[in-house]
Every structure is written in structure tokens, then in C-alpha cells.
Amino acid sequence: VAGKQWDESYVLAKCYLGLAALDAKKNNFTSALEKTRKSFHIADESKLASLKAEISGMMASYYAKTGNYRQAFQYKTTESHIRDSLFNSQKYKALNEIEAIYQNQKKEEIIEALSAEKEIEMLKNQQSKYYIFGLVVFLLFITTGGLLLLRFVRVNAKHQTIEIEQRLLRSQMNPHFIFNAISCIQEYVMHKNPLEASSYLSNFAK
Numbered sequence: 001v002a003g004k005q006w007d008e009s010y011v012l013a014k015c016y017l018g019l020a021a022l023d024a025k026k027n028n029f030t031s032a033l034e035k036t037r038k039s040f041h042i043a044d045e046s047k048l049a050s051l052k053a054e055i056s057g058m059m060a061s062y063y064a065k066t067g068n069y070r071q072a073f074q075y076k077t078t079e080s081h082i083r084d085s086l087f088n089s090q091k092y093k094a095l096n097e098i099e100a101i102y103q104n105q106k107k108e109e110i111i112e113a114l115s116a117e118k119e120i121e122m123l124k125n126q127q128s129k130y131y132i133f134g135l136v137v138f139l140l141f142i143t144t145g146g147l148l149l150l151r152f153v154r155v156n157a158k159h160q161t162i163e164i165e166q167r168l169l170r171s172q173m174n175p176h177f178i179f180n181a182i183s184c185i186q187e188y189v190m191h192k193n194p195l196e197a198s199s200y201l202s203n204f205a206k
Contacts, residue, residue, distance in 0.1 A: 009046035013039040017055060020062075029062045036062065053082035 016039035023032035036059045043051040056079035063072035181204045188197030 009042050010048055010051065013042040013046070013048065013051055013055070016042070017058065020058065024062060024065075029066045033059065033062050033066075049082055049086055053079050053086065056082065 016035045020032040020035035020039065023029070023035065036055055040052060040055045040059065042048075043055055056075045060072045060075035060079060063069070063075065181200075185197050185201055185204070188194075188200060
């Protein structure tokens with residue numbers, strides 16, 4: 001609603017200003033000044049600063065043409081003050097906008113720096129995980145290899161032990177076999193069975 005009223009006030013003030021310009025072309029400056037005063041009043045109430053500056057300049061021109069230089073100077077001064085105020089306002093607005101842009105850029109740079117730092121930290125953590133995983137795999141490999149080697153040594157030692165035991169058994173078996181064979185031959189001789197004794201002795205010799 002406020003925006004609509006502002007638009008209506010602006011249009012009405014411009015209408016009075018246009019009518020005043022037409023009167024001024026006819027050199028009817030009294031009517032032109034009356035219309036510009038109405039236009040100025042509307043612009044002042046609606047706080048249309050830029051339009052007030054324009055109207056003040058026209059009023060100064062009309063008063064100068066009527067020979068009222070005092071009023072012309074007054075409205076020219078009013079125009080200058082309004083335009084200076086608008087310039088300063090625009091300048092401050094521009095500075096505020098630039099400062100806002102700078103602050104936003106600064107925030108974005110800080111966010112980017114934090115993001116980069118966070119990404120680096122994540123990469124470091126990931127790298128540390130890889131190192132730990134590699135170390136665990138290496139330790140498992142060493143442990144497994146050690147266990148396999150120990151098992152091989154034990155199996156080899158057991159195999160050598162069995163082989164030695166078998167050799168001992170074989171070395172013990174030969175004297176027993178010889179003793180038994182001689183005993184059998186002796187028995188055949190004592191029982192006066194020379195043929196059996198001779199046959200057994202030949203087999204034993206083979």
C-alpha cells in the first residue's frame with residue numbers, strides 16, 4: 001500500500017510539474033510557480049527527495065525569470081542541499097554495499113580455508129588409516145609366516161626324530177635277527193638234521 005501511495009504521489013507531483021512547464025512556456029510564471037509549489041508540497045510529504053531537488057531547480061528558474069532573485073537563490077540552495085544529501089546517501093549506500101560484498105568475500109574465503117583445512121585433515125586421517133591397515137597386514141603376514149615356519153620346523157624335527165627312531169630299531173633288529181638265525185641252525189645241528197641246517201644256513205647266507 002505504501003508503495004502504491006508513493007507511486008501515486010510521484011505521478012501527481014510530476015503532473016503538476018508538467019503543467020507548470022507548459023505555463024512557463026507561455027510566460028505565465030505566476031501559475032507555473034503555483035503548480036510547482038503544489039508539486040513540491042506533494043514531493044515533500046511523500047519524501048521524494050530526488051523529485052524535490054528537480055522541483056526546487058525549476059522554482060529557482062521561474063523566480064529568476066520573474067526577477068525574484070532572493071527566492072531563486074533560496075530554492076537553488078535547497079536544490080543543492082538535497083542533491084548533496086542524495087549524493088552522500090548514495091555514496092554511503094555504495095560504501096555499505098562494497099563493505100557487505102567485502103565481508104561476504106571474506107566469509108567465503110574463511111569458509112574455503114576451513115573447508116580446505118578440513119579436507120587436508122580428512123586426507124591425513126585417511127592416510128593414517130592406510131598406514132595402520134598396512135602395518136596390521138604386515139604384522140599378520142609376519143605372524144602367519146612365523147607360525148608356518150615354526151610348524152615346518154616342528155614337523156621337520158618330528159620327521160627327523162621318527163627317522164632316527166626307525167634307524168635305531170633297524171640297527172637293533174639286525175643283531176636279534178642274526179641271533180635267532182644262528183639259534184635255529186644250532187637247533188638243527190643238535191637234533192642231527194644236517195640237511196635242514198645246511199638249507200637254512202644257505203638261505204641265511206643269501
